[in-house]
Amino acid sequence: MFKELEKINEKPEPFQFYTASDLWTDEHTSKQMLSFHLNEGIDVSSRNAEFVNRSVEWIASEFNICRDTKIVDFGCGPGLYATRLAKRGANVTGIDFSKSSIEYAKEVAVREKLNVSYVNQNYLEYKTEDRFDLVLMIMCDFCALSPTQRNGILSKFRKILKPRGSVLLDVYSLSAFEQREEAATYEVNQLNGFWSPNKYYGFLNTFKYDEEKVVLDKYTIIEFERTRQVYNWLQYFAPEDLEREFVEAGFSVIGLYSDVAGTPYDRESSEFALIANRV
Helix, strand or coil, X not given: CHHHHHHHCCCCCCCCCCCHHHHHCXXXXXXXXXXXXXXXXXXXXXXXXXXXXHHHHHHHHHCCCCCCCEEEEECCCCCHHHHHHHHCCCEEEEEECCHHHHHHHHHHHHHHCCCEEEEECCHHHCCCCXXXXXXXXXXXXXXXXXXXXXXXXXXXXXXXXXXXXEXXXXXXXXXXXXXXXCEEEEEECHHHHCCCCCCCEEEEEEEEECCCCEEEEEEEEECCCCXXXXXXXXXXXXXXXXHHHHHHCCEEEEEEECCCCCCECCCCCCEEEEEEEEC
8 A cells, every 4th residue: 555655646747647638538627628618708628718719819800710711620529619719710620639629610510510520539649631720729738748849830830831820729838837836635525526437535735846847636546456656747938939840840920929818928918819820
């Protein structure tokens, strides 16, 4: 038992483990995530409905969205952005790891006769011959990627964008990093049964990496028949560091905002959004 507790509380190297599939492809947790997506009053898997509507209004104006605009949404979830942008005439592709979310999004697209194509795939592995005017990655998905994965995804963005095509994404700020604290907690049926329909014991270890500006929420879920660990990594950024990654990948940063609804940039904001053009 002592050795098991030591393993639970062990601090790994930054981005040492990648367990996205355990979160997004597990049948129970993916349905839990979908329910969070569709709860319009909370900011958990997606922004609340009021913010999404305001964000889409700004995106449509900022990028002159029209019938000829081709958009790809990385981490589209149940299509909250894709649906709204398609209703404005855009040709939208949505990519998401979660089968539950993609199935829901497809049902909406068919029912409302929208020009949306959905792909159920890890977007790190996504390949296409299509070329897009705009790439979206919203809800700070970029922060969950390791430096190597970020380099790969930016290379992918550049490849699939048309000349002078744009990327819009948001990230967590250093101001938010300063608010995070290391902690270790334990709870029966942690997060109200999020991890399993069966009884389980959930451990959460939060680790901070001050030099790398990374936070890890390490979940250990112990059920009667299995024990698993899920690693939720988050990279926090200064604007100049994020811009450096984009410039090195062949982009020109043209705008910073406090969110993907166009709120003027404030360095104290917990998040910020970036627009970059393919050079």
